Amino acid sequence: MDAKGAPTAGEDFRLLWWTRRRSVALDAGLALLSAVECGSQGVGFAEQTGLPVALVVVPGVLAGLSLLVRRRWPLAVILISIAVLPANMGVMLALLGLYTLATTDAPRRVIAALASMEGLGTIIVTYLMLDTDPGIREQDFPAWFRPLVALLFGVASVVPPVLLGMYVRARRRLVETLRDRALGLERELGLLAERAEERAEWARDEERRRIAREMHDVVAHRVSLMVVHAAAVQAVAPKDPEKAARNASLIGDMGRQALTELRTMLGVLRSAPVAPDRPTESSRASSRLAEIASGQGREPSAEGEPAPDGEAPAAPGPNGDGPRLTGLRALVEESRAAGMRVELAVEGEQRGYPEQVESTAYRVVQEALTNVHKHAAGAAAWVRLAHREGEIAVQVRNAAPDGAARRREEAILPSGGNGLVGMRERVTALGGGFVSGPTDEGGFRVSAVIPDRSEGRPGG
Known part of the structure; x- marks a missing residue:
């Protein structure tokens, strides 16, 4: 037979006990x-x-x-x-x-x-x-x-x-x-x-889901706040033009930041590979997207573009690595500026955590507040962050929303139903626990417990 297992010439010969x-x-x-x-x-x-x-x-x-x-x-x-x-x-x-x-x-x-x-x-x-x-x-x-x-x-x-x-x-x-x-x-x-083909197909599907989740986390929060501010501008423009101008300025700032983050991610997806010994802007953007895709980073505002009043650009780490827990206060202020009544309570002493842990906790709070804007307009919210031994506990709870406000906001803030799924994926990927559901008072609660995995431990 040849290399492919096909019979070669002469192999079909047979005479009594001779085969050749x-x-x-x-x-x-x-x-x-x-x-x-x-x-x-x-x-x-x-x-x-x-x-x-x-x-x-x-x-x-x-x-x-x-x-x-x-x-x-x-x-x-x-x-x-x-x-x-x-x-x-x-x-x-x-x-x-x-x-x-x-x-x-x-x-x-x-x-x-x-x-x-x-x-x-x-x-x-x-x-x-x-x-x-x-x-x-x-x-x-x-x-x-x-x-x-x-x-x-x-x-x-x-x-x-x-x-x-x-x-x-x-x-x-x-x-x-x-x-x-x-x-x-x-x-x-x-x-x-x-099996390699199956693993490659699984990796492609997983990468598509991760990119979709990151696009949702990076853009949806700011776009939701922009819609809320736009509604406020429309409501107060005839009565208080000065307040309407401030809200319009906030909309512009948030829009520029969202466009910057979106442009960075799409530019990385379209860029071609470059030689490793010649770092370019595209290669640096690819590295940033890898951090963003792993939940470790968030692109800060473009240079020279103002941030909303009192807002830090997602509290980047010491190396500009993305969202940190120190940016939660700015995130809460951002929601307050959009008209939400929200309180932040921090328990325990904050210590240094791995980037993934802080980024995941920040994203859980961000997505939970975004959901409050979408589905519970006018409702009060409470954000609780607890520094425990070996873990971080995060809880975002909101009261029952006003019926009229909820109907009005749901009409202009559509939801794809991926926010809770994305939060659960982030938390469980680090070995944590995630629970969400309605409360007895008619509100909604999101709770997450994230293990404090240092860089030197397995799975950190």
Whole structure:
């Protein structure tokens, strides 16, 4: 077969026990040579014994042709070679028969028994030939000469073919083992490739969900406040033009910040990769998006653009890494400026937390206040932040909203229903707990407990 497992030319050939044409040609040629050898040796034996030539040559030729069945019945070939051994015939027959038998899966004791019979018969016949040869008898050889020569002939006729056959059998087994292992590895690689495709598809889906969540967190809060301020401008413009102007200024500031953040994220998604040794604005923006996507960062306001009154740009960290808990007061003031009655209570002593922990807590409060603007207009809200041993607890609760205000705000602040899902994903990704639901008083509560995972701990 070829590398792809398809049958190659000649592999569909089959004749009796042969599977390749060259095997048929090889066995036919060897059988013909063996028949010629046995026939010529039979002529000499007939002359020595006075037997009719045809009576010796014909059986010898048939015995030599038995090599045609050596692949199918190697044991029969060896027995025939032992049978014609007294006539001093079948040397080639014995060699090839023993070799073929040794290459098969025949038990070693069977191979050893047949090889011993063949070797012993060769020793006896060789010794008798030397003992009856007049030329050798005339020579003054030591008594051990003829037995030694006979022994050497017997060993030479048995040991080499058996050893060669066992070597070929071991090599074939090794090749089969390597082939099976290669096929197994090929199947495993196929499975790994399928799993890699599944993991890549899962990663793409997860990245799409994360980008959608980040777009929601970064933009929705400011856009919601802009809508609230726009409604306030519309309401107070005829009565208090000065207050309407302040609200319009806030709308402009928030709009510029939202556009800056949105432009940064979209620019990163469209930018092409650059060489790592040539940092550009796009590469720095890509790094920022990676931080934003992991919940660790938030793009601050563009340089030179004013922030709303009293607002810090999401309280970036010491390296400008994004939202920190120190920015909660500015976030609350932002909602108060939009007309919400909101109170902030902080319990415990604040300490240094990993960026992901502070960013997640900040985003939970931000999204919860945004939901209050959307679904509970005019309702009071309470934000509670508790610094506990090994964790941070965040709770945002609002009272029951005014019915008329709620209907008016729901009409202009549509919701995609992804805010709570995004908060839950952020908190559970850090091993925390998240609970949300209506209160007995008709309001709504969002609670999150986030473990304090330092950078040096697993999962931090």
